[in-house]
Amino acid sequence: MGSGKFLNLRIAWRLLLAKRRAMLMSLGGIVFGIALLIVTQAQTAGFEQFFIRTILGTNGALRIQDRFQPTVASMVAHDETGGAAMEIALREGSTYEPGIRHPAQVLEGVFAFESVLAAAPVLRGEVAISSGFRTMEGRLHGIEITSYLAVSDLDQQIVRGSLLDFAQQSDGVILGSVLAERLQLRVGDTVFMRSRQEQRRFRVSAIFESGIELVDRVHFYAHMRETRRVLNEFERVSYIQATLVDPDLAPMIARQMEYAVGHHVASWQERERSWLEVFRALKLSSAISMTTILLIAGLGMFNTLAIIVMERSREIAILRSMGYTRRDILEIFLMQGVIVYTIGTLLGWICAAALTRTIESIPIRIRGIFSTDHFVMYWSFQHYLLAAAIAGVVVLTAAFIPARRASLIEPGDVVRGTSG
Amino acid sequence: MPASAPIVEVRRLNRYLGEGEGRVHVLRDIDLTLDAGQTYSIVGPSGCGKSTLLYLLGLLDLPDSGEIHLNGIRADNAGEAERTRLRGALIGFVFQFHFLLAEFTALENILLPLLRQRTIPEPEARAWAEEVLCRVGLRDKLHRRGNQLSGGEQQRVAVARALANKPPLLLADEPTGNLDQANSEALFALLHELAATHNQTILLVTHNPDLAQRCHHTLPMRDGRFI
Numbered sequence: 176m177g178s179g180k181f182l183n184l185r186i187a188w189r190l191l192l193a194k195r196r197a198m199l200m201s202l203g204g205i206v207f208g209i210a211l212l213i214v215t216q217a218q219t220a221g222f223e224q225f226f227i228r229t230i231l232g233t234n235g236a237l238r239i240q241d242r243f244q245p246t247v248a249s250m251v252a253h254d255e256t257g258g259a260a261m262e263i264a265l266r267e268g269s270t271y272e273p274g275i276r277h278p279a280q281v282l283e284g285v286f287a288f289e290s291v292l293a294a295a296p297v298l299r300g301e302v303a304i305s306s307g308f309r310t311m312e313g314r315l316h317g318i319e320i321t322s323y324l325a326v327s328d329l330d331q332q333i334v335r336g337s338l339l340d341f342a343q344q345s346d347g348v349i350l351g352s353v354l355a356e357r358l359q360l361r362v363g364d365t366v367f368m369r370s371r372q373e374q375r376r377f378r379v380s381a382i383f384e385s386g387i388e389l390v391d392r393v394h395f396y397a398h399m400r401e402t403r404r405v406l407n408e409f410e411r412v413s414y415i416q417a418t419l420v421d422p423d424l425a426p427m428i429a430r431q432m433e434y435a436v437g438h439h440v441a442s443w444q445e446r447e448r449s450w451l452e453v454f455r456a457l458k459l460s461s462a463i464s465m466t467t468i469l470l471i472a473g474l475g476m477f478n479t480l481a482i483i484v485m486e487r488s489r490e491i492a493i494l495r496s497m498g499y500t501r502r503d504i505l506e507i508f509l510m511q512g513v514i515v516y517t518i519g520t521l522l523g524w525i526c527a528a529a530l531t532r533t534i535e536s537i538p539i540r541i542r543g544i545f546s547t548d549h550f551v552m553y554w555s556f557q558h559y560l561l562a563a564a565i566a567g568v569v570v571l572t573a574a575f576i577p578a579r580r581a582s583l584i585e586p587g588d589v590v591r592g593t594s595g
Numbered sequence: 596m597p598a599s600a601p602i603v604e605v606r607r608l609n610r611y612l613g614e615g616e617g618r619v620h621v622l623r624d625i626d627l628t629l630d631a632g633q634t635y636s637i638v639g640p641s642g643c644g645k646s647t648l649l650y651l652l653g654l655l656d657l658p659d660s661g662e663i664h665l666n667g668i669r670a671d672n673a674g675e676a677e678r679t680r681l682r683g684a685l686i687g688f689v690f691q692f693h694f695l696l697a698e699f700t701a702l703e704n705i706l707l708p709l710l711r712q713r714t715i716p717e718p719e720a721r722a723w724a725e726e727v728l729c730r731v732g733l734r735d736k737l738h739r740r741g742n743q744l745s746g747g748e749q750q751r752v753a754v755a756r757a758l759a760n761k762p763p764l765l766l767a768d769e770p771t772g773n774l775d776q777a778n779s780e781a782l783f784a785l786l787h788e789l790a791a792t793h794n795q796t797i798l799l800v801t802h803n804p805d806l807a808q809r810c811h812h813t814l815p816m817r818d819g820r821f822i
């Protein structure tokens with residue numbers, strides 16, 4: 176037996192040991208709930224991070240795209256160029272002009288931001304691409320290879336062929352892996368793109384795989400010069416792709432940049448909002464289902480403690496008769512919950528880490544929205560804290576109610592009930 | 596009569612128990628004064644209110660009217676916290692049925708009140724608890740659990756536990772009730788010896804007239820009053 180605060184803890188421990196079996200059940204539930212909560216969060220977040228990494232590596236953090244202007248300014252622009260076809264009234268008080276007419280000028284404005292790491296112009300268009308085998312719609316991206324490599328992970332996504340070949344061949348293209356597969360194309364093969372009047376001939380220099388099906392199925396790259404010919408666009412670019420020192424700040428920088436350059440600037444969070452929402456919903460729903468396990472464990476613990484309090488009213492009365500206060504009794508019963516909670520959380524954490532490690536190392540070929548060769552798990556201490564916090568609320572609530580009942584037991588009522 | 600103030604002073608104490616039809620006037624205008632260092636026995640037929648009176652004096656129960664002063668402190672209308680404090684500081688209680696905590700060893704049962712009061716450091720408390728247990732003849736059963744002891748042994752542990760804190764007032768409700776003659780004698784002798792060495796006041800309920808006689812004072816009780 177210890178003294179002081181530990182005295183109540185030791186008494187709690189003893190009462191707990193006397194109900195070992197029932198308490199082990201609650202403990203198991205807590206361990207199980209915490210471990211599963213963490214693992215499911217790690218897994219969902221793993222795919223989310225994978226997605227974000229790929230999106231950032233493919234599309235950059237910021238995309239500077241269409242021009243927008245207050246009406247007055249746009250009238251001037253209208254008079255200057257006479258290109259009325261390019262102007263669309265987006266909403267009252269502003270006009271809207273697709274693409275970037277003066278990329279060099281806008282790039283200058285973009286690089287004025289210190290948080291911009293790199294920026295590269297891209298000209299994009301939907302193009303029919305054919306092999307000898309079949310023709311498919313693809314999304315052609317015209318790039319300047321050096322600047323584009325600075326704003327993407329394209330170099331790391333190459334699975335066949337080489338970027339060097341692409342850089343050296345003016346008619347080179349880089350195809351998404353799914354697209355290449357569907358067209359039955361290999362590195363070195365010839366492909367055709369239909370321009371307005373003529374078929375233009377290209378050669379497959381490399382094949383890339385981002386891991387995101389949506390990208391790998393339609394994306395392909397060619398040199399900017401060739402792309403201008405195919406798309407018959409010799410002035411504008413579709414957008415400028417930029418990477419940032421801190422991608423998390425993209426929405427804020429996007430807003431500032433819009434004012435600076437007069438173009439709509441989309442952050443990756445804005446562009447991928449629907450996907451990010453899906454991940455959020457997945458994380459939330461899995462957290463809710465795992466919380467159910469914790470709730471059941473909490474209910475079990477509530478039951479066990481309520482039974483202990485009923486069975487031990489005599490012991491409680493004796494303790495009270497010895498000078499133990501209501502607060503002592505409350506503590507003794509709360510501590511039983513805290514002990515189970517603490518052990519449960521630690522064991523749950525250990526199980527979660529072990530499970531995460533194991534799942535991570537299981538080789539599994541996923542080909543769907545994502546392609547990966549093993550489960551992507553994201554380690555975040557926040558998941559561990561989240562699980563501990565949820566379990567804490569559940570368990571402490573479950574312990575508090577019986578503990579309070581115990582503290583309100585009147586010693587007189589109990590001893591009178593049992594002695595003659 | 597000792598010169599010091601009475602340890603217990605009770606004035607016109609009334610206690611009703613039960614509800615509605617079954618409501619019983621258990622204690623009727625009890626007046627009682629107990630002096631420090633004296634031993635008192637209450638005798639009387641079953642159901643006359645002896646236990647009820649002890650619970651009131653032990654601050655385990657509240658009277659319907661009347662006053663209880665312990666060591667000069669008004670206790671009957673004190674708050675819950677104050678009554679718990681007085682209980683811890685002044686009173687040792689031996690219940691009619693031994694009432695040990697079953698999960699704890701004999702030694703730990705005695706340490707429970709000692710450590711709660713925090714008047715002496717733990718090693719000292721442990722040594723003293725062992726000594727008290729030896730005094731009640733349980734030298735070789737220090738580490739037995741409550742539920743591994745016989746009824747008589749449990750009762751001796753309960754007495755040792757009540758005495759261990761050296762409370763100024765020891766309340767014992769038929770402490771020898773389920774012991775044989777020899778064990779009763781031994782326990783009783785022990786109570787008196789310990790009380791005498793520490794100037795403790797004892798108020799005990801007993802059905803054994805021989806034992807009652809050995810107290811300084813005998814208080815016969817009937818139908819909720821002293822006669």
Ligand SMILES: Nc1ncnc2c1ncn2[C@@H]1O[C@H](COP(=O)(O)OP(=O)(O)O)[C@@H](O)[C@H]1O
Nearest residue numbers: 595612613619621640641642643644645646647
């Ligand atoms: N909860 C109760 N409700 C009604 N009457 C009670 C209750 N508890 C005890 N009594 C009555 O109070 C009287 C005194 O009981 P008690 O103090 O235990 O007597 P004793 O200890 O002298 O045998 C008895 O008549 C008993 O029936």
Ligand SMILES: [Mg+2]
Nearest residue numbers: 594595645646
């Ligand atoms: Mg009785």
